Amino acid sequence: MTTSKEQLEAILQKSLEAFVIIKKHSIQQRVALMRTIADEIEAIGPELIATAKAESNLPEARLTGEKARTIFQWRSYADALEKGAPLDASIDTANAERTPPKPDIRKTSIALGPVAVFGASNFPFAFSTAGGDTASAIAAGCPVVVKAHPGHPETSWIMAEAIARGVKKSGFPEGTFSHVYFETNEESQFLVSHPIIKAVGFTGSYRAGTALAEISAKRPDPIPVFAEMGSVNPVFLLPNKLEASAAELAKQYAGSLTLGVGQFCTNPGIVIAVESPALETFENALEEEIIKIAPSHMLHAGIAESYEKGCKKLTTQPGVEILAVTETEVLEGQGGATVATVSAQTFLNNDALQEEVFGPFALIIKCENIDEVISVGGKLHGQLTATLLATNEDLAENEELIGLVTDKCGRILFNNFPTGVEVCKSMHHGGPFPSSSNSQFTSVGSDAIKRFVRPMSFQNWPDEFLPEELRNANPLGIWRTVNNELTKEAL
Amino acid sequence: MTTSKEQLEAILQKSLEAFVIIKKHSIQQRVALMRTIADEIEAIGPELIATAKAESNLPEARLTGEKARTIFQWRSYADALEKGAPLDASIDTANAERTPPKPDIRKTSIALGPVAVFGASNFPFAFSTAGGDTASAIAAGCPVVVKAHPGHPETSWIMAEAIARGVKKSGFPEGTFSHVYFETNEESQFLVSHPIIKAVGFTGSYRAGTALAEISAKRPDPIPVFAEMGSVNPVFLLPNKLEASAAELAKQYAGSLTLGVGQFCTNPGIVIAVESPALETFENALEEEIIKIAPSHMLHAGIAESYEKGCKKLTTQPGVEILAVTETEVLEGQGGATVATVSAQTFLNNDALQEEVFGPFALIIKCENIDEVISVGGKLHGQLTATLLATNEDLAENEELIGLVTDKCGRILFNNFPTGVEVCKSMHHGGPFPSSSNSQFTSVGSDAIKRFVRPMSFQNWPDEFLPEELRNANPLGIWRTVNNELTKEAL
Numbered sequence: 003m004t005t006s007k008e009q010l011e012a013i014l015q016k017s018l019e020a021f022v023i024i025k026k027h028s029i030q031q032r033v034a035l036m037r038t039i040a041d042e043i044e045a046i047g048p049e050l051i052a053t054a055k056a057e058s059n060l061p062e063a064r065l066t067g068e069k070a071r072t073i074f075q076w077r078s079y080a081d082a083l084e085k086g087a088p089l090d091a092s093i094d095t096a097n098a099e100r101t102p103p104k105p106d107i108r109k110t111s112i113a114l115g116p117v118a119v120f121g122a123s124n125f126p127f128a129f130s131t132a133g134g135d136t137a138s139a140i141a142a143g144c145p146v147v148v149k150a151h152p153g154h155p156e157t158s159w160i161m162a163e164a165i166a167r168g169v170k171k172s173g174f175p176e177g178t179f180s181h182v183y184f185e186t187n188e189e190s191q192f193l194v195s196h197p198i199i200k201a202v203g204f205t206g207s208y209r210a211g212t213a214l215a216e217i218s219a220k221r222p223d224p225i226p227v228f229a230e231m232g233s234v235n236p237v238f239l240l241p242n243k244l245e246a247s248a249a250e251l252a253k254q255y256a257g258s259l260t261l262g263v264g265q266f267c268t269n270p271g272i273v274i275a276v277e278s279p280a281l282e283t284f285e286n287a288l289e290e291e292i293i294k295i296a297p298s299h300m301l302h303a304g305i306a307e308s309y310e311k312g313c314k315k316l317t318t319q320p321g322v323e324i325l326a327v328t329e330t331e332v333l334e335g336q337g338g339a340t341v342a343t344v345s346a347q348t349f350l351n352n353d354a355l356q357e358e359v360f361g362p363f364a365l366i367i368k369c370e371n372i373d374e375v376i377s378v379g380g381k382l383h384g385q386l387t388a389t390l391l392a393t394n395e396d397l398a399e400n401e402e403l404i405g406l407v408t409d410k411c412g413r414i415l416f417n418n419f420p421t422g423v424e425v426c427k428s429m430h431h432g433g434p435f436p437s438s439s440n441s442q443f444t445s446v447g448s449d450a451i452k453r454f455v456r457p458m459s460f461q462n463w464p465d466e467f468l469p470e471e472l473r474n475a476n477p478l479g480i481w482r483t484v485n486n487e488l489t490k491e492a493l
Numbered sequence: 494m495t496t497s498k499e500q501l502e503a504i505l506q507k508s509l510e511a512f513v514i515i516k517k518h519s520i521q522q523r524v525a526l527m528r529t530i531a532d533e534i535e536a537i538g539p540e541l542i543a544t545a546k547a548e549s550n551l552p553e554a555r556l557t558g559e560k561a562r563t564i565f566q567w568r569s570y571a572d573a574l575e576k577g578a579p580l581d582a583s584i585d586t587a588n589a590e591r592t593p594p595k596p597d598i599r600k601t602s603i604a605l606g607p608v609a610v611f612g613a614s615n616f617p618f619a620f621s622t623a624g625g626d627t628a629s630a631i632a633a634g635c636p637v638v639v640k641a642h643p644g645h646p647e648t649s650w651i652m653a654e655a656i657a658r659g660v661k662k663s664g665f666p667e668g669t670f671s672h673v674y675f676e677t678n679e680e681s682q683f684l685v686s687h688p689i690i691k692a693v694g695f696t697g698s699y700r701a702g703t704a705l706a707e708i709s710a711k712r713p714d715p716i717p718v719f720a721e722m723g724s725v726n727p728v729f730l731l732p733n734k735l736e737a738s739a740a741e742l743a744k745q746y747a748g749s750l751t752l753g754v755g756q757f758c759t760n761p762g763i764v765i766a767v768e769s770p771a772l773e774t775f776e777n778a779l780e781e782e783i784i785k786i787a788p789s790h791m792l793h794a795g796i797a798e799s800y801e802k803g804c805k806k807l808t809t810q811p812g813v814e815i816l817a818v819t820e821t822e823v824l825e826g827q828g829g830a831t832v833a834t835v836s837a838q839t840f841l842n843n844d845a846l847q848e849e850v851f852g853p854f855a856l857i858i859k860c861e862n863i864d865e866v867i868s869v870g871g872k873l874h875g876q877l878t879a880t881l882l883a884t885n886e887d888l889a890e891n892e893e894l895i896g897l898v899t900d901k902c903g904r905i906l907f908n909n910f911p912t913g914v915e916v917c918k919s920m921h922h923g924g925p926f927p928s929s930s931n932s933q934f935t936s937v938g939s940d941a942i943k944r945f946v947r948p949m950s951f952q953n954w955p956d957e958f959l960p961e962e963l964r965n966a967n968p969l970g971i972w973r974t975v976n977n978e979l980t981k982e983a984l
Contacts, residue, residue, distance in 0.1 A: 025896050081977070094917040105909055109919040112899065114932075219710045223875070223926040226933065384714070397958050404958075405516050408603065413950040418596055420952075426585040427974055428600040430950040435714040441605075441947045442717065449948070456932045457940070459904040459921040461911075467888050467895075481979050483918055486572070488972050488979060 003155070005182040007192055013180045014198040017116035017145040020177030024143055025113070027174070028470060029083060029478060035178075036080035036141060039168030040073045043132055043161065050160050054126045057154040059299040059335075064262065065127070072127040075134050075425055079141045082427070082448035086480025088141065088455060091471045093484045093493065096462075105462050108472040111455035113143030114226075115200030118193050120214070122205035123153035123301050124265045130154065131161040131181065134425075134450055135203030135228075140178070142454035144201070147193065150183040153302050158183075190214070195221055201454055204229040205267070205445065208358075208436055215439050228453045230445045232267035233385040233437035234358050235420050238375065238407065239275035239284065240396035243417070248280045251391055252287035255364075256295065256339075258419035263298045263337045264362030265305070268387050268420040271359065273366045274346075274378050285325055285366065288341060292326035295362070297338035305360065309337045312359035319355060321348035325366065337361040346374040350381055376403050384434030384441070385411040387420035410434060412441060494646070496673040498683055504671045505689040508607035508636040511668030515634055516604070518665070519961060520574060520969060526669075527571035527632060530659030531564045534623055534652065541651050545617045548645040550790040550826075555753065556618070563618040566625050566916055570632045573918065573939035577971025579632065579946060582962045584975045584984065587953075596953050599963040602946035604634030605717075606691030609684050611705070613696035614644035614792050615756045621645065622652040622672065625916075625941055626694030626719075631669070633945035635692070638684065641674040644793050649674075681705070686712055692945055695720040696758070696936065699849075699927055706930050719944045721936045723758035724876040724928035725849050726911050729866065729898065730766035730775065731887035734908070739771045742882055743778035746855075747786065747830075749910035754789045754828045755853030756796070759878050759911040762850065764857045765837075765869050776816055776857065779832060783817035786853075788829035796851065800828045803850035810846060812839035816857065828852040837865040841872055867894050875925030875932070876902040878911035901925060903932060 005013070024032075051065045060068075082088060089111045097104035117139040121130030128134065131148050139146045150158035162181035169178045184190070194202055194217040202218065204211050204227065211229030218227045237255065244251065258270055275281050300306040317324050317340070325341045332338035339362040346369040349355050355365060369375045388411040390397070390404070397404065397416075408414055412433030423431055429447035432438040438445070443453045460468055470477050474493040481488055496504070515523075542556045551559075573579060580602045588595035608630040612621030619625065622639050630637045641649035653672035660669045675681070685693055685708040693709065695702050695718065702720030709718045728746065735742065749761055766772050791797040808815050808831070816832045823829035830853040837860040840846050846856060860866045879902040881888070881895070888895065888907075899905055903924030914922055920938035923929040929936070934944045951959055961968050965984040972979055 022893075022896060025899075026892075085977070087974070087977075092919045094915070094919040102913065105913070105915060107915055107917060107919040109921055115900065215715075224706075224930075226931075394955055394958070397955065401517075402513075405513060408516075408949065409606065412948070413952060414954070415952040416954045416958075418953040422593065422596070424585070424596060424598055426598060427977055428583045428585040428598040428950060430600055430948040432948075434947075439715075440717075444948060456925075457903070457921040457923075457935060458899065459919060461904060461906040462909040463905070463907045464885055464888065467885070467907075483578070486576070486578075486918055 003183055005184050005189070007189065010182060010189060010192060013147060013182060014116065014196055016177030017147055017180060018198045020145040020175040021113070021115055023175045024145065024178060031172070032141065032143060033080045033084045035168065035172040035174055036076050036083070036137065038172045039165050040076035042164040042168040043076070044073050046160060046164050050157070053160060054154060054157040057157050058123070058126050058301050068125060068127045071425060072132055075128065076137045078425060079137050079448050079451055082451065083141045086471055086478055087448060088451040089471050091480060091482040093472065093482060095485060095493070107459055107461050108463065108468065109457055109459045110469050110471050112458045114454050114456055115144060116198050117144045117146050117201045117203060117454055118199045119146055119148045120202070120204040120206065121148065121151045123151050123305070126154040126157045127161070129205045131158045132165055134446055135205070138450040139203060139454045141451045144454045145178050147180045147182060149190070149193065150181060152185055155183060191217055194218060199225065201225055202227040203453070207231065211439060226453070227439055228443055228445060229439040230267065230432060231436055231438060232358055232360070233433060234271040234356060235268055235385055235387045235389070236272045236274055236382055237270045237389040237391060238403070239273060239281070240390060240392035240400060241276055241278065242393040242396045243391050244275060244278065244280045244284060246393065248283035249287040252284045253291055254419065256288055256291035258421045259364050260295050260339045260362040261421050263300050265301060265360065266421050268423055270389060270420055271364055273364060274369065274375055275366070276369050276371060276375060281368065285343070289326035292339045292341050293329040295328055295339045296330045297328050297332045297336040299335050300337045300361065303335050306335045306337055309359060309361035309363070312357065313340050313363050316355060316357065316359055316363070316365065317342050319352055321345060341366065343368055346370065346378050350377060356383055372400070376406065379403055379406045379410070382410050384437045386431060386433045386437045387411055387413045387415060389415040389418065389420055391417055412437065495675050496680070498680065501673060501680060501683060504638060504673060505607065505687055507668030508638055508671060509689045511636040511666040512604070512607055514666045515636065515669060522663070523632065523634060524571045524575045526659065526663040526665055527567050527628065529663045530656050531567035533655040533659040534567070535564050537651060537655055541648070544651060545645060545648040548648050549617050549792050559616060559618045562916060563623055566619065567628045569916060570628050570939050570942055573942065574632045577962055577969055578939060579942040580962050582971060582973040584963065584973060586976060586984070598950055598952050599954065599959065600948055600950045601960050601962050603949045605945050605947055606635060607689050608635045608637050608692045608694060608945055609690045610637055610639045611693070611695040611697065612639065612642045614642050614796070617645040617648045618652065620696045622649040623656055625937055626696070629941040630694065630945045632942045635945045636669050638671045638673060640681070640684065641672060643676055646674060682708055685709060691716055693718040694936070694944070698722065702930060717944070718930055719934055719936060720930040721758065721923060722927055722929060723849055723851070724924060725762040725847060726759055726876055726878045726880070727763045727765055727873055728761045728880040728882060729894070730764060731881060731883035731891060732767055732769065733884040733887045734882050735766060735769065735771045735775060737884065739774035740778040743775045744782055745910065747779055747782035749912045750855050751786045751830045751853040752912050754791050756792060756851065757912050759914055761880060761911055762855055764855060765860065765866055766857070767860045767862055767866060772859065776834070780817035783830045783832050784820040786819055786830045787821045788819050788823045788827040790826050791828045791852065794826050797826045797828055800850060800852035800854070803848065804831050804854050807846060807848065807850060807854070807856065808833050810843055812836060832857065834859055837861065837869050841868060847874055863891070867897065870894055870897045870901065873901050875928045877922060877924045877928045878902055878904045878906060880906040880909070880911055882908055903928065
């Protein structure tokens with residue numbers, strides 16, 4: 003089952019051959035390909051959910067929802083492509099009377115080339131083999147080589163076969179999508195440093211993500227590595243809101259923290275608030291919730307072990323006190339909800355307290371006043387999300403804090419919890435380093451396609467040889483910027 | 494005049510303070526700032542051109558045109574910002590009836606933070622202190638720290654003072670723009686690795702550009718380095734076109750090659766063609782042109798020296814023959830046009846022949862057949878531009894070659910020459926590595942602003958606290974994507 007380097011080399015050659023052919027396919031053919039792949043995924047029988055459940059310990063309802071999300075990604079990215087959104091097509095027409103004469107220049111977005119995708123363990127469908135990285139790279143016109151996640155290899159195969167059927171049915175070359183499996187870093191190194199690979203999509207740990215970025219940096223031609231590496235997703239509990247609804251917020255927060263055994267890159271692992279009787283109410287209510295939450299099996303034994311270690315490391319730091327732990331016995335392979343508290347001063351002086359503990363672990367940072375809240379906000383590393391539980395008055399009174407928090411994250415929430423990552427154009431899933439390797443691109447939502455294209459200008463190019471999105475007649479009927487004005491009109 | 498590290502530290506602190514204030518300024522205030530800076534540059538007296546002429550050896554007419562281009566950059570980027578183009582604002586409205594309920598999510602683009610700009614020697618106005626990097630970073634809302642180019646320090650000061658006047662008049666904080674000067678790499682290292690700096694804009698040599706990228710890669714939080722490093726800009730002379738107008742093409746080509754003593758990053762330094770009687774006609778006509786072109790002074794002595802060395806290195810490679818050299822004596826500090834020829838086989842086996850010789854040097858690669866042309870195309874490094882001198886028939890007959898060349902460049906031209914880089918939305922100035930460090934962004938045209946922003950999502954955020962471009966009423970009157978449809982309408 004392991005792909006050897008020789009096999010990998012042959013697969014990469016096929017990707018390159020496919021790339022040459024895909025370039026000749028129309029945008030509409032690519033849209034049709036994506037829709038066919040979505041149909042193929044939809045048509046997979048119950049063995050998909052059953053296999054994923056066995057491999058990941060994720061419950062059926064969650065996997066059923068994730069399958070629908072995955073299909074929606076393919077379809078909604080196809081819709082975006084059909085509308086031309088990720089192409090950002092623009093035309094500046096010639097002006098022969100200007101001195102010097104102005105040439106005709108037109109710009110669209112073209113595929114970077116074959117892409118290597120490394121999926122995540124926590125979303126075996128939506129962020130893995132047939133996940134958002136693969137869907138957006140295919141939408142961009144890039145052949146994809148997916149490295150199966152060792153946490154769910156059988157699930158990965160089932161998905162890979164569905165994609166391959168879609169590729170075949172749509173008349174695309176076989177090398178459009180390839181599925182490989184290996185367990186050592188040597189092959190990852192070989193793949194990411196291979197001259198045929200032109201970009202990398204990754205979701206996973208900081209360690210693995212930065213390792214891939216380092217391989218790229220050492221290439222004679224460094225390539226973009228889009229690594230989504232997770233974060234602790236701070237929640238700021240602002241005074242007026244806390245005063246008004248401490249107990250209710252605690253209940254909602256406990257739900258978000260422990261959803262899916264806390265196995266989300268957007269899991270809200272840090273709470274920041276000023277000490278007050280209301281904060282005590284929040285803590286008491288949170289304690290009551292946390293002890294009731296029964297532990298569940300985590301994705302695999304390694305993750306449960308890491309979670310236990312991470313909890314132990316953080317809760318044994320000087321000044322950290324455990325507030326609440328699930329009262330049910332935690333069995334091997336399970337993760338039990340754990341909440342600890344620490345003073346802002348202690349947090350500010352110990353960087354280890356910012357480490358992500360992947361699972362249902364939270365640290366409440368207790369500040370003496372709002373200035374300490376600001377100091378903590380300033381000390382935080384880059385985050386995928388930040389949440390403000392606040393009233394409008396709190397927002398009005400904390401302009402400095404909000405400005406600062408905005409600079410630290412890619413998505414900011416008001417009285418919402420970050421665990422749900424909506425698949426839509428307006429979603430940005432990718433914050434400042436180290437939450438992601440490139441804060442300028444999202445890995446969720448149709449704009450994720452933009453990661454795998456680059457702009458390309460055609461100067462004075464004959465109409466009939468232009469990519470269809472740039473032709474005078476606007477045969478795709480898409481929005482284009484013509485002489486700085488958006489229009490769907492033909493030239 | 495040299496900025497010490499202590500001074501640099503103080504300047505960076507001021508940039509950070511300015512960043513906090515600029516964030517509170519409206520888009521319209523930023524637009525007004527840019528227009529005021531443009532006016533200030535326009536108002537500079539004749540000392541600007543005189544100083545630049547003395548420092549750069551560039552002729553007055555060229556500098557007058559470049560000043561206008563620089564002003565146009567500020568104004569056209571301000572126009573693009575006013576229209577909201579670089580913000581890519583989008584809104585996905587809530588749907589409480591969906592299971593789970595869909596939250597309201599809105600996305601805009603926010604400034605990365607303070608930006609360090611390293612200008613180029615060959616455009617003392619348009620790609621230097623007040624050039625495109627500075628204009629696009631300011632448009633993005635980023636404070637800028639410009640390192641003056643040692644080739645034109647006085648010109649740089651005059652420009653810096655004009656920008657500072659514009660900043661003051663517009664009520665922006667002093668740290669919005671800073672001008673520093675140093676000559677050793679140590680200070681560059683200090684600047685690019687400083688935690689306050691969040692992005693780098695650079696135009697210059699491959700060596701210096703990759704050195705900056707390496708400094709960034711070693712930061713605890715790597716930052717984007719947008720380095721435009723130049724290329725040899727291949728010109729493909731296709732058979733039908735060559736047959737039809739060899740002598741005329743030679744004349745046009747000689748003009749583009751020697752324009753501005755060849756000191757453009759888009760200078761077309763390589764010609765690729767199949768051997769034929771028409772190619773001989775081209776060569777003879779080119780020879781006739783080249784010998785007539787009188788040498789001129791280059792930007793500074795160092796560049797003239799490098800040019801001489803580069804010419805010597807390339808023309809003494811085995812198999813390289815000199816076709817033509819200017820017949821006028823070349824004085825110290827001048828660059829004389831030089832054209833050499835080499836066979837495709839020799840070119841394919843000697844990577845040194847791809848090195849950029851900055852100046853009016855060209856290498857004609859003579860191929861035995863079109864397959865060799867394709868091989869040469871495949872061997873080329875990443876390029877800012879590629880040019881096809883061709884008929885429509887040539888395009889129709891050479892699909893493979895064109896597909897391959899497209900993958901190697903950021904702008905492809907048909908019967909045009911690449912030396913002019915039009916400032917417009919559709920311009921892409923940035924090709925695959927090593928012509929630039931990031932092929933996904935342009936350094937010319939209003940899309941250059943996108944280099945210095947990142948997407949930011951607001952979830953469930955109260956309307957009155959949203960950035961103005963995302964508010965229900967659409968107070969800026971800009972185009973926004975609302976539930977996947979472009980519209981200017983209010984919600």
